[in-house]
Amino acid sequence: MKKIVSLLVVLILSVSVFVGCETEGEEKSNDTKKSEELSGSIEIDGSSTVYPITMAVAEEFQIGHEDTEVTVGVSGTGGGMKRFTIGETNISNASREIKEEEAEIAEENGIEFTRLTVALDGISVVVNSNNDWADDITVEELKKIWEPNSSVKKWSDINSNWPEEEIKLYGPGTDSGTFDYFTEAIVGESGATRTDFTASEDDNVLVQGVAGDEYALGYFGYAYYEENKDKLKALSIDGVEPTPENIGSEKYTPLARPIFIYVNNDHYKNKSQVKEFVDYYLNNGKSIVPSTGYVALTEERYEEELNKLKELGTK
Amino acid sequence: MSNVKKRKLIDKGFHILVFLTTLFGLLILSILLFDILKDGLKWINIEFFTNFTSRFAEKAGIRAPLFGSIWIITITMIFAFPIGVGSALYLEEYSDDKKILTKIIKLNISNLAGVPSIVFGILGLGIFVNFLGFGRSILSGALTLTLLILPIIIVSSQEAIKSVPKELRHGAYALGATKWQVVKGVVLPYSLPGILTGSILAIARALGETAPLIIIGAVTFIAFIPESIFDKFTTLPMQVYNWSTMPQTEFHDLAAGAIIILLILLLGANAVAIILRNKYQNRIK
Numbered sequence: 125m126k127k128i129v130s131l132l133v134v135l136i137l138s139v140s141v142f143v144g145c146e147t148e149g150e151e152k153s154n155d156t157k158k159s160e161e162l163s164g165s166i167e168i169d170g171s172s173t174v175y176p177i178t179m180a181v182a183e184e185f186q187i188g189h190e191d192t193e194v195t196v197g198v199s200g201t202g203g204g205m206k207r208f209t210i211g212e213t214n215i216s217n218a219s220r221e222i223k224e225e226e227a228e229i230a231e232e233n234g235i236e237f238t239r240l241t242v243a244l245d246g247i248s249v250v251v252n253s254n255n256d257w258a259d260d261i262t263v264e265e266l267k268k269i270w271e272p273n274s275s276v277k278k279w280s281d282i283n284s285n286w287p288e289e290e291i292k293l294y295g296p297g298t299d300s301g302t303f304d305y306f307t308e309a310i311v312g313e314s315g316a317t318r319t320d321f322t323a324s325e326d327d328n329v330l331v332q333g334v335a336g337d338e339y340a341l342g343y344f345g346y347a348y349y350e351e352n353k354d355k356l357k358a359l360s361i362d363g364v365e366p367t368p369e370n371i372g373s374e375k376y377t378p379l380a381r382p383i384f385i386y387v388n389n390d391h392y393k394n395k396s397q398v399k400e401f402v403d404y405y406l407n408n409g410k411s412i413v414p415s416t417g418y419v420a421l422t423e424e425r426y427e428e429e430l431n432k433l434k435e436l437g438t439k
Numbered sequence: 440m441s442n443v444k445k446r447k448l449i450d451k452g453f454h455i456l457v458f459l460t461t462l463f464g465l466l467i468l469s470i471l472l473f474d475i476l477k478d479g480l481k482w483i484n485i486e487f488f489t490n491f492t493s494r495f496a497e498k499a500g501i502r503a504p505l506f507g508s509i510w511i512i513t514i515t516m517i518f519a520f521p522i523g524v525g526s527a528l529y530l531e532e533y534s535d536d537k538k539i540l541t542k543i544i545k546l547n548i549s550n551l552a553g554v555p556s557i558v559f560g561i562l563g564l565g566i567f568v569n570f571l572g573f574g575r576s577i578l579s580g581a582l583t584l585t586l587l588i589l590p591i592i593i594v595s596s597q598e599a600i601k602s603v604p605k606e607l608r609h610g611a612y613a614l615g616a617t618k619w620q621v622v623k624g625v626v627l628p629y630s631l632p633g634i635l636t637g638s639i640l641a642i643a644r645a646l647g648e649t650a651p652l653i654i655i656g657a658v659t660f661i662a663f664i665p666e667s668i669f670d671k672f673t674t675l676p677m678q679v680y681n682w683s684t685m686p687q688t689e690f691h692d693l694a695a696g697a698i699i700i701l702l703i704l705l706l707g708a709n710a711v712a713i714i715l716r717n718k719y720q721n722r723i724k
Contacts, residue, residue: 327686
């Protein structure tokens with residue numbers, strides 16, 4: 125019995141210690157915020173599409189910069205922007221451009237930022253590997269398939285030489301940046317799409333879907349096609365295949381999609397670790413990006429991005 | 440005679456039916472375990488524990504999420520256990536059941552147990568992260584999970600306390616014991632095994648949660664180990680989710696590896712609770 129009582133006492137004591145910590149903690153957290161700047165924390169949040177690239181850069185950056193603390197979250201482009209536009213994060217990963225509303229909030233909070241293109245993704249239009257009729261598709265044909273209230277029900281509705289079989293469509297869900305970009309580039313209006321297709325936020329589900337259905341057609345990021353080349357076949361768009369070369373040189377239009385990071389100008393100028401990190405990102409993008417399944421920009425394009433920052437200057 | 444035979448047949452039939460339903464659950468569990476072990480076991484080695492996550496599957500490890508999960512679960516239990524058991528004791532021993540207020544509290548606690556976890560995440564973001572200014576720290580995460588599992592602990596503790604035989608209480612009162620003495624000497628020791636069982640379920644739930652932690656801003660890439668409750672963190676389920684959405688299949692196997700560790704952690708926590716439970720159960724007998 126005594127043991128129970130002592131157990132309880134210990135628990136209650138530990139709680140009161142923690143409660144004590146809480147109030148102390150508030151002061152402390154303010155202190156640590158200041159000292160964190162000196163010891164070098166770099167806070168990044170945003171799109172899960174950009175995450176693999178930024179994470180890879182952070183991984184390499186931490187080697188040789190052990191005293192800096194880089195964290196990368198995956199709140200989504202929108203969620204990341206919410207934190208970025210109030211100055212909470214130093215860098216925001218974005219798979220689309222900043223929205224007007226978001227830019228307005230940033231302005232209200234006196235946050236100035238620079239958009240940097242760090243890599244390219246080629247949205248790949250894929251079919252089953254047993255599909256022996258289609259190799260190429262035009263933008264018009266894609267528009268015909270994906271536009272709202274599309275009349276395309278069978279493969280033969282696209283091209284009369286193709287089989288009279290029902291076409292099964294797979295695509296990312298509406299929360300995805302890939303979805304926004306694809307609808308904008310193909311249908312002409314961001315978010316405009318037919319609704320009778322299988323949607324998933326997890327691209328691996330789309331891969332499984334297309335790989336398991338001879339009459340399927342779907343679209344998703346290049347990395348997911350590249351990893352599943354044995355099960356899938358990518359269609360060329362207006363005769364251009366989605367290869368790293370074609371995507372990197374932006375020949376693969378209109379589906380070569382830029383991947384961005386947004387950098388807080390003030391943090392870039394005044395926090396040496398943020399400047400170090402962003403410079404490292406652009407200087408080493410060429411070698412790091414390909415290992416993540418995305419396509420690196422050309423040398424000159426990285427130079428251009430670096431020049432954007434040079435204009436900011438540093439203190 | 441035939442009537443007896445028929446009744447016995449039905450009896451046997453029912454026996455087989457319930458046996459099959461039990462088997463169904465076990466079958467699914469063993470398929471799941473087999474699948475995970477097959478994919479994940481080959482990835483578990485020393486480096487898997489000592490490395491941080493990486494873009495190369497063979498270099499990736501679970502050091503940060505493992506420590507994050509242990510931190511989170513420890514702090515959560517420190518908050519949730521005393522508050523939960525305390526509330527249950529008040530509701531069962533001290534409050535007046537006929538009062539409307541007590542009824543409202545009890546109803547609300549049962550309702551809270553059914554609230555989706557993401558709602559607690561939004562609450563945690565509002566209160567702990569922004570209003571109280573704890574930031575996106577272990578403390579905010581643990582407090583959010585505390586809110587999430589409190590109803591489970593309270594309800595199960597209430598059930599355990601209710602199961603204490605009236606005779607024991609009355610006996611103690613007859614000897615002139617005060618309410619506190621009855622709680623301390625009779626109610627708690629008798630109900631502790633039940634309370635611990637409820638807590639096991641609660642730990643399991645908290646350990647597996649992802650949604651509320653994503654909302655309050657637990658990070659995914661972190662290459663240092665948290666040193667205080669104000670540090671940023673990531674947890675095993677978040678790492679599992681992240682790896683399973685990667686395009687490379689090796690990461691899916693890596694996710695299975697992390698799931699194995701998560702299961703072991705869970706079994707470990709359960710084992711501690713079961714040992715404690717048996718210890719107190721034996722003492723009562």
